[in-house]
Amino acid sequence: xxxxxxxxxxxxxxxxxxxxxxxxxxxxxxxxxxxxxxxxxxxxxxxxxxxxxxxxxxxxxxxxxxxxxxxxxxxxxxxxxxxxxxxxxxxxxxxxxxxxxxxxxxxxxxxxxxxxxxxxxxxxxxxxxxxxxxxxxxxxxxxxxxxxxxxxxxxxx
Amino acid sequence: xxxxxxxxxxxxxxxxxxxxxxxxxxxxxxxxxxxxxxxxxxxxxxxxxxxxxxxxxxxxxxxxxxxxxxxxxxxxxxxxxxxxxxxxxxxxxxxxxxxxxxxxxxxxxxxxxxxxxxxxxxxxxxxxxxxxxxxxxxxxxxxxxxxxxxxxxxxxxxxxxxxxxxxxxxxxxxxxxxxxxxxxxxxxxxxxxxxxxxxxxxxxxxxxxxxxxxxxxxxxxxxxxxxxxxxxxxxxxxxxxxxxxxxxxxxxxxxxxxxxxxxxxxxxxxxxxxxxxxxxxxxxxxxxxxxxxxxxxxxxxxxxxxxxxxxxxxxxxxxxxxxxxxxxxxxxxxxxxxxxxxxxxxxxxxxxxxxxxxxxxxxxxxxxxxxxxxxxxxxxxxxxxxxxxxxxxxxxxxxxxxxxxxxxxxxxxxxxxxxxxxxxxxxxxxxxxxxxxxxxxxxxxxxxx
Numbered sequence: 001x002x003x004x005x006x007x008x009x010x011x012x013x014x015x016x017x018x019x020x021x022x023x024x025x026x027x028x029x030x031x032x033x034x035x036x037x038x039x040x041x042x043x044x045x046x047x048x049x050x051x052x053x054x055x056x057x058x059x060x061x062x063x064x065x066x067x068x069x070x071x072x073x074x075x076x077x078x079x080x081x082x083x084x085x086x087x088x089x090x091x092x093x094x095x096x097x098x099x100x101x102x103x104x105x106x107x108x109x110x111x112x113x114x115x116x117x118x119x120x121x122x123x124x125x126x127x128x129x130x131x132x133x134x135x136x137x138x139x140x141x142x143x144x145x146x147x148x149x150x151x152x153x154x155x156x157x
Numbered sequence: 158x159x160x161x162x163x164x165x166x167x168x169x170x171x172x173x174x175x176x177x178x179x180x181x182x183x184x185x186x187x188x189x190x191x192x193x194x195x196x197x198x199x200x201x202x203x204x205x206x207x208x209x210x211x212x213x214x215x216x217x218x219x220x221x222x223x224x225x226x227x228x229x230x231x232x233x234x235x236x237x238x239x240x241x242x243x244x245x246x247x248x249x250x251x252x253x254x255x256x257x258x259x260x261x262x263x264x265x266x267x268x269x270x271x272x273x274x275x276x277x278x279x280x281x282x283x284x285x286x287x288x289x290x291x292x293x294x295x296x297x298x299x300x301x302x303x304x305x306x307x308x309x310x311x312x313x314x315x316x317x318x319x320x321x322x323x324x325x326x327x328x329x330x331x332x333x334x335x336x337x338x339x340x341x342x343x344x345x346x347x348x349x350x351x352x353x354x355x356x357x358x359x360x361x362x363x364x365x366x367x368x369x370x371x372x373x374x375x376x377x378x379x380x381x382x383x384x385x386x387x388x389x390x391x392x393x394x395x396x397x398x399x400x401x402x403x404x405x406x407x408x409x410x411x412x413x414x415x416x417x418x419x420x421x422x423x424x425x426x427x428x429x430x431x432x433x434x435x436x437x438x439x440x441x442x443x444x445x446x447x448x449x450x451x452x453x454x455x456x457x458x459x460x461x462x463x464x465x466x467x468x469x470x471x472x473x474x475x476x477x478x479x480x481x482x483x484x485x486x487x488x489x490x491x492x493x494x495x496x497x498x499x500x501x502x503x504x505x506x507x508x509x510x511x512x513x514x515x516x517x518x519x520x521x522x523x524x525x526x527x528x529x530x531x532x533x534x535x536x537x538x539x540x541x542x543x544x545x546x547x548x549x550x551x552x553x554x555x556x557x558x559x560x561x562x563x564x565x566x567x568x569x570x571x572x573x574x575x576x577x578x579x580x581x582x583x584x585x586x587x588x589x590x591x592x593x594x595x596x597x598x599x600x601x602x603x604x605x606x
């Protein structure tokens with residue numbers, strides 16, 4: 001019988017619970033995602049793009065939502081990052097995707113977060129990006145980052 | 158590939174304690190069979206283990222002064238930090254004269270090289286708007302740290318020679334032009350505050366050949382020179398570097414020399430790692446330049462330095478003030494021309510990722526999954542008793558086949574406990590022929606009579 005590896009179905013699944021306004025541990029999930037991708041041997045560029053995406057997804061939950069779940073699935077050729085939160089939702093997705101647009105509260109902005117670059121950065125760093133939102137319920141983003149040129153140099157983002 | 162490292166272990170002195178494995182920023186040390194082992198591909202020569210080792214088992218291998226006999230003409234290249242070893246009553250000229258007294262034919266300050274590099278950095282920042290932030294190439298430990306732990310950031314390292322390389326270049330040019338000496342007759346000797354610079358001399362990153370012949374420990378040279386200082390010839394005419402050039406030896410001095418732009422300076426390798434995580438997340442794109450120094454207080458905090466790092470830092474700051482900070486020490490045009498004429502063109506720094514668990518991505522995924530599972534089962538105390546620095550690194554070592562779950566003293570105890578319980582259980586089970594009835598059964602069973 002073939003192993004999942006031989007069938008090309010090897011998958012690594014990670015899940016992290018993220019709590020709103022918990023700035024002390026914010027970023028720890030993204031760090032673990034990054035480390036896992038380094039262990040798997042993703043290219044330096046893909047690791048960085050995934051690290052940025054996971055970080056922005058985690059921070060969006062911390063800044064805007066009550067809580068959320070960051071789910072990551074790693075396959076040899078790509079990583080899928082899904083962040084689903086229970087939060088206010090986004091009324092105008094098109095506006096939210098514009099660089100510099102932010103609904104982050106003033107105190108959060110004073111901490112240097114919420115500059116309105118999170119969602120545009122995630123889209124820029126991923127090969128496939130979708131966002132769904134229901135006002136009053138929450139938001140789910142899904143990003144796919146391909147493992148390009150395995151082991152290659154990390155030029156640009 | 159094999160790597161040269163200045164940081165090495167004196168096996169006989171190592172007691173197998175776990176101080177060093179916990180302090181190592183790249184998790185490059187394991188204790189096995191009672192002795193520390195350095196994982197060569199991960200070591201960045203930061204010298205943290207030298208600082209922490211209570212038994213002085215970790216040492217930096219530097220060159221012996223006797224090597225001066227191998228060359229006809231020897232030039233000392235004192236690091237800027239060297240001038241921080243002396244109090245306010247000692248001028249750079251005296252220090253330079255002291256080095257001549259020690260047996261060198263000439264001295265070129267690395268601070269002069271720093272003046273050249275300062276001018277080149279200014280120009281580079283102006284002409285290259287991307288990527289941001291750029292990272293100083295001066296600290297060899299930081300460059301190696303980026304290769305190993307932040308390989309996607311190698312393109313942020315500014316592609317310029319270091320002040321040490323430039324000083325050696327100037328020394329060789331002077332020996333050639335003024336004394337007609339062939340390259341093979343000239344020894345250029347860096348007086349180093351840290352082991353990483355010696356590694357950089359022996360195994361340069363992004364360069365085919367170092368212009369520097371070797372490196373002497375700053376503390377050793379300091380010790381030899383101190384008694385000679387009083388009778389040192391006044392070497393005032395040897396001093397060429399600007400006040401800002403000397404400043405490079407302390408944290409913040411490089412940025413102060415550059416002067417313009419959004420510049421940030423961080424010292425201490427653990428602080429540097431935290432900052433590089435932020436760069437990796439693309440949070441610092443509004444900064445132009447990062448002066449990152451592995452040692453606390455900068456080069457004056459190197460593990461081969463005699464004076465207290467903070468005293469050294471103040472000494473250097475006051476020296477800069479005393480000399481009068483008077484703009485650029487080297488004209489920009491001349492600096493850029495000099496670097497362009499450098500015989501060894503500095504190539505890109507290559508990434509050197511070390512975390513991959515398997516060449517085959519599918520197998521690497523299975524191993525990463527296994528690593529997460531093993532990690533769940535470990536106590537999470539990061540005690541280091543197993544010889545790996547953290548539970549996570551033990552899990553990694555287990556998956557790589559370099560350790561066993563029972564290397565964890567808590568797992569071992571659990572298993573011993575379970576085994577002991579089983580033995581006790583077995584001990585109670587006697588063969589039926591030897592069985593004893595207890596009191597309660599005695600009267601109840603009447604069939605036996």
